[in-house]
Amino acid sequence: MKKNGSFYIWLTGCMMALSVLLVSGLIGLVMYYGFATFWQKDVALVQLKNNSYIIGEIKKKEINFNNDLTVQLKTGNRDFYGVDFRWIKDSEIQSISYDKEILHIERDEWGSFYGYPKSFEHKDKKITYNKNNKNEFYNLINSSLKDKSSIAKKINVINKKIGEINFKLSELEKEKRVLSRVNLNENKITKLDEKKLKLLNSYKIEEKKLFENIQILNSTKLVVSDIEGATKLLTLVNIIRFNLPNELTLRGKISLYLSKIWEFLSDKPRESNTEGGVFPAIFGTILMVLIMSIAVLPLGVIAAVYLNEYAKQGKTVALIRICVNNLAGVPSIVFGVFGLGFFIYGIGGSIDTLFYQDNLPSPTYGTGGILWASLTLALLTVPVVIVATEESLNAVSKGIRDGSLALGATKWETLRNIIIPTSLPGILTGLILAISRATGEVAPLMITGVVKLAPSMPLDGYFPYLHLERKFMHLGFHIYDVGFQSPNSEAALPMVFSTALLLILIVIVLNSSAILIRNRLKLKHKG
Amino acid sequence: MITSIDESGNVLIHSTTSSKELLSFKINDGFLKTAFATKDRALLTLDKNKINRFNFDIKHPETTFETIFSKVWYEGFDRPEYIWQSSSGSDEFEPKLSLIPLIFGTLKGAFYAIIFAIPIAILAAICVSQFMHPKLKGVIKPIIEVMAALPSVVLGFLAGLWLAPKIDKILLPIACFPILLIILTIYMPKIWERVKHFVNFKKEGMNYLIIGAPLIIIVFILSLFIGNSLESIFFNSDFNAWMYESFQIQYDQRNALIIGIAMGFAVIPIIFTISEDALSNVPEHLISGSLALGATKWQTALKIVFPSASPGIFSAVMIGIGRAVGETMIVLMAAGNTPIMDFSIFNGFRTLSANIAVEIPEAPVGGTLYRTLFLSSFILFCFTFIINSIAEVIRIRLKKKYAEL
Numbered sequence: 001m002k003k004n005g006s007f008y009i010w011l012t013g014c015m016m017a018l019s020v021l022l023v024s025g026l027i028g029l030v031m032y033y034g035f036a037t038f039w040q041k042d043v044a045l046v047q048l049k050n051n052s053y054i055i056g057e058i059k060k061k062e063i064n065f066n067n068d069l070t071v072q073l074k075t076g077n078r079d080f081y082g083v084d085f086r087w088i089k090d091s092e093i094q095s096i097s098y099d100k101e102i103l104h105i106e107r108d109e110w111g112s113f114y115g116y117p118k119s120f121e122h123k124d125k126k127i128t129y130n131k132n133n134k135n136e137f138y139n140l141i142n143s144s145l146k147d148k149s150s151i152a153k154k155i156n157v158i159n160k161k162i163g164e165i166n167f168k169l170s171e172l173e174k175e176k177r178v179l180s181r182v183n184l185n186e187n188k189i190t191k192l193d194e195k196k197l198k199l200l201n202s203y204k205i206e207e208k209k210l211f212e213n214i215q216i217l218n219s220t221k222l223v224v225s226d227i228e229g230a231t232k233l234l235t236l237v238n239i240i241r242f243n244l245p246n247e248l249t250l251r252g253k254i255s256l257y258l259s260k261i262w263e264f265l266s267d268k269p270r271e272s273n274t275e276g277g278v279f280p281a282i283f284g285t286i287l288m289v290l291i292m293s294i295a296v297l298p299l300g301v302i303a304a305v306y307l308n309e310y311a312k313q314g315k316t317v318a319l320i321r322i323c324v325n326n327l328a329g330v331p332s333i334v335f336g337v338f339g340l341g342f343f344i345y346g347i348g349g350s351i352d353t354l355f356y357q358d359n360l361p362s363p364t365y366g367t368g369g370i371l372w373a374s375l376t377l378a379l380l381t382v383p384v385v386i387v388a389t390e391e392s393l394n395a396v397s398k399g400i401r402d403g404s405l406a407l408g409a410t411k412w413e414t415l416r417n418i419i420i421p422t423s424l425p426g427i428l429t430g431l432i433l434a435i436s437r438a439t440g441e442v443a444p445l446m447i448t449g450v451v452k453l454a455p456s457m458p459l460d461g462y463f464p465y466l467h468l469e470r471k472f473m474h475l476g477f478h479i480y481d482v483g484f485q486s487p488n489s490e491a492a493l494p495m496v497f498s499t500a501l502l503l504i505l506i507v508i509v510l511n512s513s514a515i516l517i518r519n520r521l522k523l524k525h526k527g
Numbered sequence: 528m529i530t531s532i533d534e535s536g537n538v539l540i541h542s543t544t545s546s547k548e549l550l551s552f553k554i555n556d557g558f559l560k561t562a563f564a565t566k567d568r569a570l571l572t573l574d575k576n577k578i579n580r581f582n583f584d585i586k587h588p589e590t591t592f593e594t595i596f597s598k599v600w601y602e603g604f605d606r607p608e609y610i611w612q613s614s615s616g617s618d619e620f621e622p623k624l625s626l627i628p629l630i631f632g633t634l635k636g637a638f639y640a641i642i643f644a645i646p647i648a649i650l651a652a653i654c655v656s657q658f659m660h661p662k663l664k665g666v667i668k669p670i671i672e673v674m675a676a677l678p679s680v681v682l683g684f685l686a687g688l689w690l691a692p693k694i695d696k697i698l699l700p701i702a703c704f705p706i707l708l709i710i711l712t713i714y715m716p717k718i719w720e721r722v723k724h725f726v727n728f729k730k731e732g733m734n735y736l737i738i739g740a741p742l743i744i745i746v747f748i749l750s751l752f753i754g755n756s757l758e759s760i761f762f763n764s765d766f767n768a769w770m771y772e773s774f775q776i777q778y779d780q781r782n783a784l785i786i787g788i789a790m791g792f793a794v795i796p797i798i799f800t801i802s803e804d805a806l807s808n809v810p811e812h813l814i815s816g817s818l819a820l821g822a823t824k825w826q827t828a829l830k831i832v833f834p835s836a837s838p839g840i841f842s843a844v845m846i847g848i849g850r851a852v853g854e855t856m857i858v859l860m861a862a863g864n865t866p867i868m869d870f871s872i873f874n875g876f877r878t879l880s881a882n883i884a885v886e887i888p889e890a891p892v893g894g895t896l897y898r899t900l901f902l903s904s905f906i907l908f909c910f911t912f913i914i915n916s917i918a919e920v921i922r923i924r925l926k927k928k929y930a931e932l
Binding site for chain 1: 651654657667669671673676677678681683684688689708711715716735744764765795823824826849850852856860900904907912914915916920
């Protein structure tokens with residue numbers, strides 16, 4: 001046994017298997033919880049031995065510290081009970097049934113509602129719920145929800161107009177401040193005041209329209225009650241979506257599941273980020289990565305071309321190479337601190353004193369923003385691009401170079417027409433790896449401009465369209481924020497898992513495409 | 528700060544924290560009374576006919592090299608101590624900015640992560656490089672490398688919100704798992720001898736996956752079972768409470784064990800990839816020579832391949848340490864962030880990196896805390912830079928050596 005070392009070989013084999021298990025287990029875990037978030041479970045009606053009832057989704061069973069088997073129920077109705085979850089001893093449970101009448105409503109505040117409908121009032125039509133008019137009742141709610149989406153569109157348009165007016169108003173204020181500082185033209189100031197008055201008037205008109213529309217939504221009322229009979233009045237504004245979970249067919253559940261995934265990807269977050277979607281975070285991540293790529297690609301490629309093609313290979317270049325490799329190993333938080341000190345307070349502060357004097361002391365570029373975050377990440381990922389580019393430049397065979405030079409091309413022409421095009425896939429691999437690293441990085445962003453909820457996107461319809469100074473949302477930070485900073489972290493957990501899943505999928509897809517491109521490249525060079 | 532004035536009008540200002548003389552100057556004698564303005568900004572003296580005011584602006588009065596790196600006797604304490612406490616509710620607060628607890632926390636976290644990662648990563652690297660069919664290797668290596676791409680925020684979140692509460696409950700089973708795993712590997716060759724005839728794996732190394740992986744899962748379930756029964760038989764069903772009662776070992780839910788596992792995840796792929804490269808780049812003729820002389824595969828791996836690749840493996844470990852030292856999100860989310868100095872695996876800690884992430888958004892620009900945080904990131908930078916440089920130089924030398932062989 002000692003000689004052939006079969007024990008040791010198996011030890012290495014087991015460790016290899018263990019590490020494969022660890023990776024797949026972790027990814028499997030995130031996938032399981034992440035995909036489970038959107039699945040509508042049946043809602044149980046639990047009868048306790050003391051003859052009271054509880055409605056809720058059964059989440060898990062666990063043995064608690066007293067060695068009792070307990071069941072965790074998601075009871076929702078936070079406005080009734082103050083909490084979303086309840087633990088009940090298994091021994092206290094009399095029976096569990098799945099009542100088909102149970103109604104589940106996703107609301108814009110207070111989380112989910114589980115209970116029974118009472119009555120519904122819509123456009124001076126009022127019906128009281130009973131088992132016979134069930135279909136009519138829900139059809140009416142459905143049609144009013146359709147109305148809601150058309151009204152919501154109107155409200156969106158109005159909101160946009162109000163946003164425009166606000167923007168113009170703030171521009172006017174700025175102009176006025178500049179004029180009053182120079183203190184020359186009384187006439188102009190009165191003109192500005194007139195303009196302002198006009199804008200304020202149109203603001204009032206839009207505001208009135210907005211209130212009218214909201215009034216329509218508020219006039220549609222749904223009265224519901226929980227299992228204990230406590231009633232609650234919901235207006236159309238409150239209701240996001242409703243369903244009868246125990247009556248849903250498999251097909252209905254699947255379509256609900258898909259529509260929830262779509263909401264997750266395309267909608268804004270609700271309820272302090274614990275519900276709804278993550279679209280602003282996806283958008284912020286993509287935009288940041290794009291700006292970073294614009295910065296990192298020329299920097300990395302030019303540096304690599306110089307190091308590999310033009311610099312005299314000696315001790316200095318070797319030292320620079322070691323430093324570049326080392327830069328990849330420097331902790332990301334150190335880059336963040338550098339970004340804060342150099343970009344934000346250094347460059348940003350100077351930009352403010354030079355160009356945005358009117359807004360001081362509130363900073364414009366002198367605070368965290370998407371530009372500074374992207375540049376910080378560009379510094380962080382530049383070694384990745386340099387190393388990958390150098391590798392692919394090295395791989396261009398000497399024969400091709402010499403052939404080009406022998407045909408009379410200059411060094412620059414050879415570089416531009418022969419070497420760079422052949423090594424383009426390698427450069428692309430480097431860029432993809434850099435993007436994947438940047439997508440997952442959070443620590444430096446936390447101090448250079450990421451926020452939990454950005455009031456406006458960094459890219460919108462107002463001049464200059466791309467607002468580089470704005471703060472932004474980011475998927476990775478979303479995970480940290482919702483998981484660790486939200487007051488209701490238990491209820492937020494499914495959301496965190498889904499966001500983590502999304503982030504992992506993005507990163508894995510990016511990485512595997514980089515690996516694929518690299519492998520193709522290797523094959524091509526071998527051939 | 529303490530101000531002392533003698534009768535001839537010599538004023539001395541000392542800092543109570545650093546016991547350093549900050550300022551000494553002379554004022555006119557013949558004053559009747561003196562008063563120190565709050566927040567240590569000015570000195571007022573009352574002459575016979577007027578009040579004099581001396582403004583002073585002392586930058587960072589409480590900080591010297593000693594206050595940051597050695598024990599300080601703070602107000603209200605029994606003895607000199609290392610303490611990090613940068614802020615408090617009250618105005619008369621004495622900031623305690625010793626970086627030692629944070630450096631200690633950083634090294635503690637890195638230590639446990641490396642302890643967890645080294646055996647798995649290096650042994651797996653030996654397996655993949657020596658005992659595996661190249662085609663299978665082409666599948667396994669990227670899978671483990673995917674681990675390196677996992678965002679650390681995901682690892683931290685899983686460690687802090689999923690793993691920590693779980694391990695809290697199944698501490699003893701987790702402790703049983705490595706022991707049972709070793710027992711399993713001892714019997715593995717015998718099991719394999721029996722099974723070998725029934726299965727036929729064309730690619731070398733497939734058996735570890737197909738037979739090893741399910742057995743590891745079975746061992747894990749077994750250790751859950753054994754651990755739980757041990758706990759209920761010997762420890763009154765609560766191992767953590769027993770530990771506290773018998774040995775006064777406090778168990779924090781977010782502790783070094785959790786960090787060891789989570790940060791191990793981040794470090795394993797790094798150590799694995801670099802040492803695998805070093806191992807599989809050992810010149811082929813050395814291996815063939817050894818095998819031709821009658822050595823077994825294992826003897827070749829142990830006596831020929833491992834020694835020649837050992838500098839590469841060493842540099843892999845160094846780079847792994849560098850990564851563990853600088854990791855921010857995992858420790859921020861799963862280490863509890865209490866700046867205490869206790870090497871126990873069941874206690875939390877606070878690292879330099881997490882400390883920066885927590886405190887720098889609140890630190891007033893240019894203030895003492897802000898600069899101390901910059902100093903701590905400088906320390907981090909230097910540490911990782913030195914470690915990585917050593918690793919890089921070793922790697923370059925190894926490459927040259929291989930080229931010469």
